[in-house]
Amino acid sequence: MTDEQKGILDKLRKAIFEYNAELARVSAQKAIELGIGPVEAMNVMTVAIREIGEAFGTGELWLPDLIGASDAMQGATPVLEEEIRKQGAHREILGKVVAGTVFGDIHNIGKTMVTTLLTAAGFEVDDLGVSIKADAFIEAVQKNEADLVAMSALMTTTMTEQEKVIESLKSKGIRERVKVMVGGAAVTEEFAGDIGADGYDPTAPGAVQLAERLLGKGK
């Protein structure tokens, strides 16, 4: 690797630690121009984000740092993913996730926090958004060949929608193909068990560990 190539990968890493999406995007573009493999560039970012995740775990960093680093990574990811596709290269992911806030519920933040952290951890996430009907979850699971469905509901009046999605997965005969995790302020461990979800966690970082455990990727 040339000094110039090393320099640009350092910049890419620095962009993640400085939460600078634009620097990440430009550095990724430059890395490709310099002939660096897109998977290698992606790995540099993954290592950086993992270090940030560890610092979060020890209390040195906080959620805004985690989200800032993740946003910076998102700046470079489309550039690198396009190159991976062009080259027909293979990238390791922890699993494919379909996520959304259930129908009738428009609370976005908790769900976004989870999808951001899942992405940062190495999952490929299709974030469907808020107020998502059961049919749309099913369609996304089939289209993405997802491994995991993550559903959020903040209100007691909407958390029953999570059960509807699970029932729909069963009626389409695909319940056994995917794991289901639920969360949101109104949801409890007991409720998650009652509706037949595979897992529940009350916090966003905990949701990532749960996802890893459910897909057998736990550390």
Next chain:
Amino acid sequence: MALRGFLRGFKPFELISENQVEQIHEGTLDVLAKAGVKIYNDEALNVFKKNGCAVDFDTNLVCFPPALVEDCLRRCPSSFRVKSRNPDHDLVLGLDHTVFFNFPGRDIVDLSTGDSRTATRQEYIDLVRVLDALPTVHFLNNYPYFGYQGIPENMKEMEGAAIRLAHSTKVTMEIANNDIDRFTFRMAKAIGTEIFANPNTSSPLTCYTDQTNACFLAAEYDLPSMIWDGATTGSTAPASVAGAVISGNAEVIPYIVLLQLLRPGARVAVANLVLPQNMKTGAPAFGDISVSLHLAAYNQVWRRYGIPMVASSSGVSNAKVIGFQLAYEKTIPSLIAAISGSSAVQIHSSVYGEISAHPVQAVLDDDIANMIGRFLGGIEVDEDSMAVDMINEVGPIPGHFLGQAHTRRWWSREQVMTKSADRLTYPEWKNGGKKTDVDYARERMEEILSSHRVEPPLTDGEQGEIEKILKEAREHFRKNDLISSAEWSEYMKTLKEEGRA
């Protein structure tokens, strides 16, 4: 007679300067005019368009001209009455008075373990009766618990409203989710009481359909509205207090504008449930000191508008059990809110967040509210209170003041005799069974439950009207698939057991 709460006897606490209040006001107008607010309600978009707002019907974005905003803010009354079926329990909100009310918890909490579970119907009724009896509860929130056992999710709030209307004559309120309020407003009307509409904002800068519908309903029924902003600073609002006041106010004001356009002079209060984000867990950081800072700055800005403001974030703690943390996390913001001019402070009965509550906690909070209320009264400084002649007369030791008529006249005006606090000496405490504040509060709760009567009770005719509307609501929600088959059969079983099928 009416419930007016405690009169503040001094100038409200000011955290920021008058100039800074103006800067925040200007900032709010700027956001309303430039970023605008997304309003998912076609009827409202038409009203805004007709009154000079820039409306994009494709994106639902509405930008508000400053002159319209200021005009509508001026139309709001600075004080108003909300009618109860018991005139002694009419609520008067605004100006220099502060009232208190309860903060809900989804579940009832086990006082010994901190575990929570869905309340039974009787436990729901008990909490409502305790709140009805406590003198510092001046009106009731839209829940004490989020419903009770055996009721479908979408009927929990309405069945609860029926209990509140029957077992308390204090004014209550109703949320707008799934148009529940369409039924509850009719229940209230049937028994001759008024109820607050509750349009809620969604942060940042968004108003959803059913919440906006609540404004139309409030205008139609000529009911007061309490507009709730529940942003989380650092995620759905700026992390800075000043920025969060601006974004929150920009979310609340579209509802005020709509209400004043629909019914000029409409009774409006604004409620502040803005909480900081816990940057570790992503949950709200209940009880953080920034809650108090936000309440104080917010109150100053809303005093400029002369619109009654409600402190809601004051009523939540992150503690799971009754104890030291719970007390300070609720008391500090409640006191700051009250001395900085909140018209209403939410405090009674909540234990952890919006998750758990208990009537024993409501009884403990009655003492806090009384102490804050006494503080609001301030002190008198005049010839009698300064007592210079008496001090001269009593002189040095062995003189004392215990036998003075002045003492008999003044001590109980200055002190609050709390009902649940342990104020015994050590030997009295030891010989009296080592009772704690929670023991005393439990005894008072039991005394209330055994003796309190709601006056006047509902007539059979009034109760029948409520049941009729509930039946209609059940069928409506079932028909619209908002009650599942499994929920419906459990619900019918519950109603049968209650003798209400």
